[in-house]
Amino acid sequence: MTTSTSTSSTSTEGDPMTDATLLAEPAPGLQAAPGRGGGLLVRGLRKRLGGRDVVAGIDLDVAPGELVSLLGPSGCGKTTTLRMVAGFLPVDDGTVAMGGRDVTDTGPERRPSAMVFQNYALWPHMTVTQNVAFPLRTRRVPKQQTAERVRAALELVGLSHHATSKPTAISGGEQQRVALARAVVQEPDVLLLDEPLSNLDAKLRVSVRDEIRRIQQRLGITTVIVTHDQDEALSVSDRIAVMHDGRIEQIAAPAELYARPATEFVASFIGSTSAVGGRFAIGVDSRPGDTVLVRPEQVVLCDDSPLTATVSRVLMRGHFAEVVLRADDDELRAFVSGPPPSVGHAVGVRLGDVLVYREGVLVGGAR
16 A cells, blocks of 8 residues: 655655665665664653543563564554654653653654554655655755665665565565665664554565564664564564553563463463363362463363363364364363364363463462
């Protein structure tokens, strides 16, 4: 998708900064971010819209060179948070600091950050090269330096061969990479991405997300990504901040977040869980009123367990099967890597680690 606009104020016709100028010199490479900044620090950030707090006083620390994802359902406040960090939305309360400098009241064009928008926001009448060069031209970066940085950015995202193409002549994935090149060419201390893969098909999302992570690590840019896709967040993040109702429920590394979700909401939002009750709750250290959950990989089918269940459904997931089990009123799900049992077959069941929540908060995590 591209953004159309009048060419009267942005047309490059007659401008000496043409594709030939921008591509004339070899690129020495883009500068890495670490050393120029001190990461991102957010304190007490709050935004009230429609009579309610859509961002309810969150704190967030992102270390230099770290990639943190803001993950959560629609309406949880993650995009509003990102727009306040970027400077496109004023804050009602709290502070935003980049590189150790308070930028709370600084406009987006003066912050040491760059943002990749969900709809890419490319100029359709400009070439790929001109789109990438645009933010440097508006800042009056010298032509030779602009040319060097644009060439380096296009090489970084693998689009040198499309330098003179228009956005409408390239694929959606390539448009996304143009938007990414336009952001990194600015050599920002902080890179912000708002649902960067939502407009791509499933297979293309995987390749582009890997490319984003490769580029982020190569340049060492402090990065915040907004997404509602847990697979995306788990795949690319150093840490994930799970948001709910304008607050951060938990922030942790992907493995810790999955294995030890701090709240019942995080457990239900990240991955799949089954509620443990009835005969399966025997031996679990819990009290009446607690919620006991188990991950599918902790449900083991075996022949030597006194606990049995009946296979009610088998869902093929590619290289593994998801087996749905019923016992009285209880339902469990198990991941099976080999040939799955047949529907209607009775199987033995053994549980590994379980998660015990009391009033929504994790209080125990093992049998």
